[in-house]
Amino acid sequence: MRTMKTPKSIDILFTNKCNLSCAYCSDYSDEKIQDLPISEWILFLEELKQCSVLNVDIGGGEPFIRDDLRELIDGVVKNRMRFTMVSNGTLITDDLAKYIASTGRCDSVQISIDGSNPQSHDVFRGDGSLSESNNWTWLS
Numbered sequence: 001m002r003t004m005k006t007p008k009s010i011d012i013l014f015t016n017k018c019n020l021s022c023a024y025c026s027d028y029s030d031e032k033i034q035d036l037p038i039s040e041w042i043l044f045l046e047e048l049k050q051c052s053v054l055n056v057d058i059g060g061g062e063p064f065i066r067d068d069l070r071e072l073i074d075g076v077v078k079n080r081m082r083f084t085m086v087s088n089g090t091l092i093t094d095d096l097a098k099y100i101a102s103t104g105r106c107d108s109v110q111i112s113i114d115g116s117n118p119q120s121h122d123v124f125r126g127d128g129s130l131s132e133s134n135n136w137t138w139l140s
């Protein structure tokens with residue numbers, strides 16, 4: 001019987017940093033912990049291809065806080081993997097949303113929303129985190 005020796009899908013936390021500080025979360029904004037530089041991640045993504053990994057689930061921290069997120073996703077795409085993302089949604093711009101769609105390899109972007117209105121959401125995620133001042137136009 002043939003068995004897989006490597007996983008088909010893996011979770012990747014490209015960063016432990018986040019622009020929010022949700023009441024229940026211990027992942028946010030510890031500046032003392034350095035994320036891996038992009039060169040290390042690119043090597044790792046190449047190794048995943050060699051291991052026949054097909055999908056990466058990108059989370060964090062908040063993945064959109066990385067300035068080099070496009071290059072990281074380019075590394076996923078170049079190595080012929082598909083990807084999904086989890087985000088708090090506050091840092092996604094129209095340009096980034098278009099770029100992600102243009103890769104043709106993103107199966108979903110999950111946005112965490114903690115309530116049915118801004119007040120209940122903001123209790124956990126901080127004042128203004130679901131207010132109209134945030135750029136949510138890419139959701140529509």
Ligand code: SF4
Binds near residue numbers: 025061087125
């Ligand atoms: S948005 Fe996510 S990573 Fe950031 S503080 Fe909240 S739960 Fe943690």
